[in-house]
Amino acid sequence: MKASEALSSNQLLEMYYFARLARDVEERLVILFRQSQVIGGLYRSLGQEGESVATAYALERQDAVLPLIRNMGALMTVGVRPLEIFRQYMAKGTSNSRGRDLNIHIVHLPEPDADEPVIVGPISMLGDSIPVAAGIAMGAGMRGKPRVAMAWIGDGATSTGAFHEGMNFAAVQKIPLVVVAEDNKYAYSTPIAKQMAITRIDERASSYGIPHELVDGNDMLAVYDVAKRMVDNARAGGGAQLIGVDTMRMQGHAQHDDARYVPKAVLDAWAAKDPLERFRKALIEERHTASEQDFADIDRMTKEYAAKEADLAVDEPMPDPSTVARGVYAGDDFAVPRVELVASPFASKGSSA
Amino acid sequence: MKASEALSSNQLLEMYYFARLARDVEERLVILFRQSQVIGGLYRSLGQEGESVATAYALERQDAVLPLIRNMGALMTVGVRPLEIFRQYMAKGTSNSRGRDLNIHIVHLPEPDADEPVIVGPISMLGDSIPVAAGIAMGAGMRGKPRVAMAWIGDGATSTGAFHEGMNFAAVQKIPLVVVAEDNKYAYSTPIAKQMAITRIDERASSYGIPHELVDGNDMLAVYDVAKRMVDNARAGGGAQLIGVDTMRMQGHAQHDDARYVPKAVLDAWAAKDPLERFRKALIEERHTASEQDFADIDRMTKEYAAKEADLAVDEPMPDPSTVARGVYAGDDFAVPRVELVASPFASKGSSA
Amino acid sequence: MAVITYLEAIRQALFDEMGRDERVFVIGEDVGAYGGAFKVTEGLIDKFGEKRVIDTPISEAAIVGSAIGASYMGMRPVCEIQFIDFIACCFDMLTNFAATSRYRNGAAAPIVVRGPSGGGVGGGPFHSLNPESFFLNTPGLKMVEPSTAYDAKGLLKAAIRDDDPVLYFEHKFLYRRIKEDLPKDDYIVPLGCAAVRREGTDLTIVTYGAMLYPCLEAAATLEKERGAKAEIIDLRSLLPLDRETIVASARKTGKVMVVHEDTRTGGIAGEIAATINEEAFDHLDGPVLRVTAPDTPVPYSAPLEDFFLPNAVKIADAARKLVAY
Amino acid sequence: MAVITYLEAIRQALFDEMGRDERVFVIGEDVGAYGGAFKVTEGLIDKFGEKRVIDTPISEAAIVGSAIGASYMGMRPVCEIQFIDFIACCFDMLTNFAATSRYRNGAAAPIVVRGPSGGGVGGGPFHSLNPESFFLNTPGLKMVEPSTAYDAKGLLKAAIRDDDPVLYFEHKFLYRRIKEDLPKDDYIVPLGCAAVRREGTDLTIVTYGAMLYPCLEAAATLEKERGAKAEIIDLRSLLPLDRETIVASARKTGKVMVVHEDTRTGGIAGEIAATINEEAFDHLDGPVLRVTAPDTPVPYSAPLEDFFLPNAVKIADAARKLVAY
Numbered sequence A, B: 001m002k003a004s005e006a007l008s009s010n011q012l013l014e015m016y017y018f019a020r021l022a023r024d025v026e027e028r029l030v031i032l033f034r035q036s037q038v039i040g041g042l043y044r045s046l047g048q049e050g051e052s053v054a055t056a057y058a059l060e061r062q063d064a065v066l067p068l069i070r071n072m073g074a075l076m077t078v079g080v081r082p083l084e085i086f087r088q089y090m091a092k093g094t095s096n097s098r099g100r101d102l103n104i105h106i107v108h109l110p111e112p113d114a115d116e117p118v119i120v121g122p123i124s125m126l127g128d129s130i131p132v133a134a135g136i137a138m139g140a141g142m143r144g145k146p147r148v149a150m151a152w153i154g155d156g157a158t159s160t161g162a163f164h165e166g167m168n169f170a171a172v173q174k175i176p177l178v179v180v181a182e183d184n185k186y187a188y189s190t191p192i193a194k195q196m197a198i199t200r201i202d203e204r205a206s207s208y209g210i211p212h213e214l215v216d217g218n219d220m221l222a223v224y225d226v227a228k229r230m231v232d233n234a235r236a237g238g239g240a241q242l243i244g245v246d247t248m249r250m251q252g253h254a255q256h257d258d259a260r261y262v263p264k265a266v267l268d269a270w271a272a273k274d275p276l277e278r279f280r281k282a283l284i285e286e287r288h289t290a291s292e293q294d295f296a297d298i299d300r301m302t303k304e305y306a307a308k309e310a311d312l313a314v315d316e317p318m319p320d321p322s323t324v325a326r327g328v329y330a331g332d333d334f335a336v337p338r339v340e341l342v343a344s345p346f347a348s349k350g351s352s353a
Numbered sequence C, D: 001m002a003v004i005t006y007l008e009a010i011r012q013a014l015f016d017e018m019g020r021d022e023r024v025f026v027i028g029e030d031v032g033a034y035g036g037a038f039k040v041t042e043g044l045i046d047k048f049g050e051k052r053v054i055d056t057p058i059s060e061a062a063i064v065g066s067a068i069g070a071s072y073m074g075m076r077p078v079c080e081i082q083f084i085d086f087i088a089c090c091f092d093m094l095t096n097f098a099a100t101s102r103y104r105n106g107a108a109a110p111i112v113v114r115g116p117s118g119g120g121v122g123g124g125p126f127h128s129l130n131p132e133s134f135f136l137n138t139p140g141l142k143m144v145e146p147s148t149a150y151d152a153k154g155l156l157k158a159a160i161r162d163d164d165p166v167l168y169f170e171h172k173f174l175y176r177r178i179k180e181d182l183p184k185d186d187y188i189v190p191l192g193c194a195a196v197r198r199e200g201t202d203l204t205i206v207t208y209g210a211m212l213y214p215c216l217e218a219a220a221t222l223e224k225e226r227g228a229k230a231e232i233i234d235l236r237s238l239l240p241l242d243r244e245t246i247v248a249s250a251r252k253t254g255k256v257m258v259v260h261e262d263t264r265t266g267g268i269a270g271e272i273a274a275t276i277n278e279e280a281f282d283h284l285d286g287p288v289l290r291v292t293a294p295d296t297p298v299p300y301s302a303p304l305e306d307f308f309l310p311n312a313v314k315i316a317d318a319a320r321k322l323v324a325y
């Protein structure tokens, strides 16, 4: 039996909720960007919300996530309150980085034995999060609180030396690390053919002896099935695993990029495969576990929620300049707001995340 | 027909000559090391001379070589005069680096259109020579004088980020680069099982879509056959290639290392597979293209040659301290002695190298 | 003559040099059809083709390493680092391979590594770096940072024609804010030569890059206020430093301050203070002061970054102190 | 009390800290059964097992990156870089990830990165590095370099217990040349505190690492020759610098020279000269002088390296000049 078949209808709707919420949060961010409330890069995950959610949904509560800029879905799935994201993008003093760092660069490190997710946002240097993810999973085990670490990485970032060193180290040490390699066809303007001479991104794992599978990234159920299997393998002592995700970046690298280098026909073909739409259809028409109404309710819920959270963030204060030099080193007790984690409306009815 | 079958008996003897010369030069270096004429690390290639020679022998005169510390055989094969090696190891002022850099760290850059080998010794940072080798082959093509670049790399060095970035770049750009990955079972004291989770080192190429083969590194004829095929592929536009070499480091990492961490039984088993001995047997007993006498002559020749060259180097002057600050930047016309290249006694009778 | 921006000047230098010398090529991420993250290489691929404008994987060590190899074959590679912050990912290739190549074996490695540096545009901790002091202690490298469109073009041409590895830092804050009439004909700005941007007798302000402008502003204020004449030296080359020009000015004015956008501890101002001490101590009528960013990563939020960066007010304050000393 | 070497002191610190705190572990190349290239970790694996003494592939970025991750989980990793020169291969991880972690998100990354630095043993250009100025401009990092066995042990213990990333440079020339009686009981040498190794009134010599010894020798010569008393400050911590101790001594003697084995331009002496300028200018009776290696890679051949390195003779010459100033 496929793992996804063991999911309750409530859990399935919860997956949709997270994906939808990710999309709505980003759409709010676009509005704020147009109002110049968000400065700097705004990176959309349009078309990739499904894989981002479905992979993270395979984790347990205490596991670690290392998302990249396009993994809004993963952040929603582990329960990061949207307000935290708006604060970051608007560089508010109330944000986890207190306006010191960009977009989703947030960090949440629970007490060693707490059943809370470890969240380590990226630094801009691509690839660096892979060795760090390996260290998190290794260190958690050393502390006697095993946690599977899941790290997302773009096709382009797999070309970095840090990716190689981290993957090989995790393989040799049999570390419970699950890497989600997202082939979204482009790295900024660079097509995948100029990024690697292999056609299946999951083969990036083959130099390391790491088990790997390729999955249709716009099929949330298929992604969940593979992710669950690999997370279970990793947790059971099977060592590092890699999921290759076949998907498409549906917008430019960031808002400033009109992506004219992407053929229109390609975009149209992928538009027809929108992961949320497909998921909705699958639940209604194939699984008959949900109704149009269920989805309509969620769509309204997430849209309103995203809007409310955005409005809250807008009114929050910018950082106090006089704090700029604080907290470079330990000892000046400069308080850092913890990332607020929230349960989804579906959690009460029993969710896995 | 195998490429090695096209080699003349003279060429076959020449291959043996280079391998034997490499071994004798190193044995001379050991004597000098014991006399403290060589300071710093002395790295033996005992047991690996065969693969080092047989791979380099597949190159053409104008090709580029990027050897590592254990590729004395490759250096002899492209015609580096042993004297140059002794000068380097004894840190003489007459050496190519004028006593500024170690052991085989020599560089020979011919005029753009000259039919001479490009020789670029390593820097100590392992892996760095792979991107540089890719650039040499790429640049030679740009200059209208195509050269295949051959770079040797140890099992341990394949774990570096530089290796990954260079391999992937060469694969995408279809650069005529042939990488010889030497699995000699250890990286310093680290066994290969702690270096990588794959059992065939040639699989290090599979994440890049680079054609790869594994070969018995102690069988010079087999190594030559694979190397020739891959060099030809690279030259014909087949892009980067990787040869995995299965061999054994028969001594410690360097002279100071007694390698007690290597099981005696393993060493004994490999000792029985000494590449020079096997090559000798193959030519005499299987191919009947050479006699005991031929080999006895070469053994004497190389031993005497190595001894003579060592003696010459011993009497050469150390560097003049007053030159220490010269040649950091262009413009102070500080002359650098060119690496002397010599033909083997067999060349006259027509050799390929 | 035509009015062009600092960015356009860099682009022109690339066009000119690639046109002049077929050994020159550009290599980096998104430098081809896209024309680079800041459009500095825009149009190059149309004119020179993809053999000479190479889009690479995200592999800074491969970009620089392959450039070194190509330079050994006589080519003249110009590497683009998409944001100079990522130069940390090829630090080893630059400091160990490129920098020592000539010294070790007389092997020239004439590569140029260029990219957008500096803050003031809300780039945050990983898109605002001033990397100069990472490399100041590495003999064999050269470093330049232009502050004008004229220098941007002339220094890049000089860097490409130079026989040593040159790091070329272009301050992204200046890309489109600085415009200038440039001569149509070919010229270079020699490496290792500073420019005196303002003559003065009462104090010397040593600076470079985007900080030149607040320094000029502060100098004007100072003169208006109290007739104090500040001499302003724009380093242009950071390695080698034009010690003669710096020392001569120090001897003349007896009071020197160094202004850089980079953080304070370990910044290039230290080297300049030490040099002045050694070569002009007897002429000093006051301490060599520093106006720099504080010792923190570069913060993202506007109020923080504004507070973090040196500006005309901070520079004028320090200058008053020094003049009054 | 027991007479032990600088190297043994480092080894003892590792044993003590791993015994004291189960969160402490060692990770690096050949640190396990082999005990490290210099045998600094010898015996650790027998006592603590391979879960806490991890042999890695040749992957400096993975060593440091995984250490950062483990430190996030509350561990206290001690990374060994086989020769400190290879720290260039994890430069990005250190300067961008580890150094900024606390500032960005309040995420402590208490890792220690240690390895053999420095020359004088014929190591050549890639096994003789003094890396301190690569990192001096990176807020968030700490740096120490002991010159005695006592400090070697005490500084490493302090580094391991510190809540920030600390780079610990052990000078390989001192490994077996320096011996000392060490107290049996637990002690630390606090980070950020220099030591006055010799009291003096006529000039101040600021130094650290292996250069302490030629400085002491030169000071003795000077006193014998002309009764001039040199005060010698051993920095011990390079980041943060103990500016108070340096400035206090500068104010007292009025004459300061900085001696470091590292090459001249961009070396740490610049930062010290600038600091003294800013905080003790009025007390200076002479320029802050530098005695350093020249601006070249570290040459391999003995006659070259001997000429390259600072020594007691060069230090005494500079000191005479300064005293006579």
Ligand SMILES: Cc1ncc(C[n+]2csc(CCOP(=O)(O)OP(=O)(O)O)c2C)c(N)n1
Binding pocket: A070, A124, A125, A126, A153, A154, A155, A156, A157, A158, A160, A182, A184, A186, A187, A188, A249, A253, C029, C058, C059, C060, C082, C086, C089
């Ligand atoms: C080491 C490094 N080099 C360059 C960059 C600049 N950069 C930021 S995002 C990006 C493209 C990333 O592409 P990919 O990894 O495929 O992720 P995607 O944006 O497609 O999700 C680049 C080149 C960087 N962040 N880090």
Ligand SMILES: Cc1ncc(C[n+]2csc(CCOP(=O)(O)OP(=O)(O)O)c2C)c(N)n1
Binding pocket: B070, B124, B125, B126, B153, B154, B155, B156, B157, B158, B160, B182, B184, B186, B187, B188, B249, B253, D029, D058, D059, D060, D082, D086, D089
């Ligand atoms: C980047 C880097 N890290 C560490 C070292 C130290 N080191 C020198 S040789 C060596 C082992 C190399 O093993 P391998 O690559 O298998 O080559 P082999 O010695 O077996 O021929 C190590 C770790 C180095 N030279 N470069």
Ligand SMILES: [Mg+2]
Binding pocket: A154, A155, A156, A182, A183, A184, A185, A186, A187, A188
């Ligand atoms: Mg992508």
Ligand SMILES: [Mg+2]
Binding pocket: B154, B155, B156, B182, B183, B184, B185, B186, B187, B188
């Ligand atoms: Mg090996």
